[in-house]
Structures are given as C-alpha cells and as structure tokens.
Amino acid sequence: MRGSKALLFAAAAMPLVAVMPAWGQTIPKKPEEVARPGGKLPGNPKLALVKVADGLNDPTGVSVAGDGSGRIFAVERVGRVKVITPDGKILPEPFLDLTKTNPLGSEVQTGFVEQGLWSIAFHPKFKDNGYVFVHYASLPFNGASIVARYTVDKASPNQITKDQANKSVKVIMNVPQPYYNHYGGRIAFGPDGMLYIGRGDGGWEGDPLNAGQRLDTLLAKLLRINVDTADDVAYAIPKDNPFARADYPQMMSLFGITEEGFSRIKIGARPETWAYGLRNPYMFHFDPKSGDLFIADVGQNHWEEINYQPRSSKGGENYGWNLNMGTKCHPMKGANDTCPQVGVLPIAEYPHQEPYPGAPKLTQGWGCSAQGLGVANYGGMDKAYLVGDWCSGRVWGIEWDKGASKWQMQELMQAPFQFTAGATDEKGYVLAVNCYCFYLEDKGPVANPPGALWRLLPANEVAPGMETAKVKLPN
C-alpha cells in the first residue's frame, strides 16, 4: 500500500524534487537501494558496551517506566520482571512474578526457548494510573500468547504482589498459537498512545499457514490497539487503523463505487492489523525523538531484514513474508533466484553465514537473528537504529545518510555474547540484554548461565570504574 502510494506521489512530485528537503528518508523501491553491511554511518560512531547489572535469568526484554524514577525493568523468560535501580542493583523481589500468580503452577509456558515472558510496557500515563502490560506464552492456554494489564499499587511501587496482581489483572488479548516458535514478543506504546504488539507468524518454518499474506489472522503482524477502554472492554480498534473498516457491516452497492473503493473491502481482515507480511517481529522500536518506527523482522535460513516507517505512515504496509525475505525470494533456492517483489522493501538486510543454499560460508558480516535494540540519537548518531544479532554478537547501526541520500548499515562492534532485546532508557541511551539460551544448549529458563544488562555508551563517555564488555571494533 505504502509502496504504491509513495510511487504515485514521487511521480506526481517529480518537478518539485528540487524543493523537497534532501534529508528526508525514503523507503527503498529497488533492491539496490537497500542497505547491507559494509556501509558507514555519517557520524562514524564509536560505542562501548557498559555493564549495568548482571545475574538475570534468560533476560528476554527490557523496558523503562518513563516516570523519571530511573528504574530499568528486565524481563526474565521464566515469567519474572526484575527492577534494576539507577545504581545498578537488582532488587531481590521481582516487580511481577507470573510464576507465582496462578495457584496451579506457573502462568507462563517456557517449554521451548522462544516461549516465556517477553515484554513489559508501561502505559504513557503510568505515573498516574499505574498500568503495566505484559506479553507472554500462556501455560493454561496451551502456549497462546497473552497480553494482560496489571496495576501497580502506589504504596508498593517496586512490587506487584501476588494479591495485587490477581486483584488487578485484565486480559487484553489471547491469540492461540499453532506451533511453539515465532511468537514475536515486544509490546510498546507508540507516540500516538496506542499499544503496538509484535506478533510472529505462529511458527514451524516457511509460514505453513500463509499467515504473512493473510489478513484474517493476527499472526505475522504488527498489531495496533487502543487499550484506554472501560474495564469490561478488552480493547478498542483505533478508527485510523488501515483495515479498521475493511470488513465492516455495510450495504452492498455495485454502482458508483471506484475500483479503489471496492479494493478496500477485505472480508475477514483483522482490524487490529497495522502492518503485515512479517515473519517474527520480535523487536521493534519507536524513535523517541521523531516517533518514526523501526522493525527488526527475524528472517529464516538466509537473510534478516529491518523495516522503517515514518511517523506519518498510515499503516497497512506489507513487508512481503512469506513471498520475500528482505529483498530475496522465499523459498530461496540459489544465488540468482527471481520472483516478484511483494509490498514494501526493508531499509536494510544482512546475511546469515550461508547467504543462499549451498553458498560458501561467510567469515565476516553475518548473523542469524536480528534483535532490534533501540533508536540512538547520541554519540554522532542521528536516528540510528541499533540491531544486535543473536548468533554473531554483531551490533549494526542503520541510519539515513543525508549526504549520499541513502540508508547506511555499519557494523559497530562484535560482542562476546548473544543479544536478545533492547530499549532506550529515560536519558535516551540504548540498553541491551544478553542471554545464554541458544536452542539446543538451553537447559530451561533458570538453569542457563545468567545474562546481563548493558548500556551502549559512546566510547568517550566510558568513565573509570565502569565495566565494559570485551568487544571487537571494526578496523
């Protein structure tokens, strides 16, 4: 949708190009315009990974309350949220413990490494209403993904006790899960006050349900809902969602309607959809400054993709899965596959060790699973999306290069561990967590060596006494 609209606009605006601001980010229309490793960010940032706290069990997410408290909230896969104080102390009592709220056992299904608690989001008015939202795989509902709201008792700001949890819980959404992988995970409020939910394609591989291109399922989407509803209404559909009225009861008229008008009728389309054609949007982040959105969509065997929407987006983007992965064809058969390009291209993509089946293995510039960390506006970076890789430990920066009028992707460092998630802190620095939880070596959510919480600081802001990770900086 966005692609075709943008094309029309570009064609109509041709003579105006000269007066259009040259710095405006555009979304690539041709595969050649998509950034790949090897580029250079305009500010050539030099970063260090500074340890904030250590001793987290399989951290899968991180968040801040935005209430000025300086607290950081680390999400542990097992079902706990831990508070990290501004001086880096992990409070012993969890902020929320979903392993304890259900008297019949844990509330959270953690059988497979992609299952568990993934994310906590604080309501934009959290300071007043105390609302927090979590997203996890449910044990009682056989692995369905649940979004639920809990309310913090002002008298106990660092702990939602079991009683308080059970008294205040409101289930927002329950999405059945067909297979045990590709849930997505992060939930976050946008600058518009709506709750966005990254929801994966439901798993197995190859998207056997065709969830990516189907509009009648909540799977393989970025969802957008309004949670500011009465307590007996789970959520509302924002009126300006792209498919809000696509399947709305209406009289049938055959005449006097344009073809474009007919094309907006999509029977069965889920109105919660904001964007589709996503495989596993585990992490996505809004730029705290501009409100623009970046999505790190985890790829399958060969490529990872990073998508971008300006704040002005009206939604409805189709990111191509399961017909494309990045600019490539799916299923990928060789180096020179050809196939139609479906929907909107990513701004950046990076390969796995084997960029196509049977390819010679890359020794540099590869990864396996893109975990977006956050949008950075410091240390020479201007709306740079930082993405950490789950296998190679590489951190990529992706930023629009005004001078060259294109997206750049640069390897900023390689860390000695696997990234799972990130977010910006209250000062705008990007936080990241790491986990020792690769598939087969996973020993369960509390039995792996503990992971840690890190902050990506400009190298020249590292103060004496700070512990930094041993990273490899590019030459």
Add this chain to the structure above:
Amino acid sequence: MRVVCVLASAVILACAASVSAQELTFRSIIDKSPLDVTPKPGEVVTDAVNAFRRTGQNPYTGKADAVAQGKKLYIEYCESCHMSDGSGRMGPSLIEDYHVYEEIKTDAGLFEIVFGGGFGAMQPFSKRLSQDEILKVMAYVRTLMKP
C-alpha cells in the same frame, strides 16, 4: 592462579610457590587479557588439569575413556552449533583447514576459546563446564579435526 597471586600479594610465599610451579597463563582469545582459571566453588582440580596448566598439553588426547566422556559432553554442549561431525552450522567448522583463530591448533589455544569464549554464540564454557570436562571435550574435538 596468577590472579589469586596478585590479589594475595601479601602472601609472598604462596606467590613464589605458584610461580615455581610454572603454571602457564591462559589468555582470552578476544583481547589477550589473562583468563581467571580459579576453580569454581566445589570444582575438583584433577591431575590432568594440573598437568595441562603446566605443560599446555592436554593429557586426555588419544585416551579412549576421556574421549568417550568428551563425546558425551560434545553432544550435549557443542553439537547444536558445530554439528555432530564438527562441520559447523551456527558456529564455524572445526574440521576444515580454515580457522577463525589459528590458536586452536594448539591445546592451549583450543582451551582458551572453549573456556574463555569467543564472539557471539561462542560463550565461555567456564560458565557451564569444569576445566576437566573442557579438557575431555577438547580431546574429542581433536578426533574430529583433520590431522
């Protein structure tokens, strides 16, 4: 040991003893900083580990029992990324001539990456295994590698 020695430098005798035992210093493959080989609480430092620390040679290489135990550990801890034959998937092949780190041709170098870790998913197995187990898994890895 060296770390302990520096920390406890008041105990000059202990330091001297440690130095005269001629223990090698093992270094992180990432930045060459010394690795702390102090045993974990409850970890038994076996004769093999002591010998290895002095010589840098893995006494378990070619020893059938140790290799068999190392194979079990390899299946549990390494196979997911390096494959059962060592040909590599998420982690690099261990059996080709090409190595990310030439150091792994020596036992000391192989120990340094398995114990201290590399980049990304190649975590420090000091967090999961005892040093004796690492020597056993190394002995098994040697049987996969081309001579």
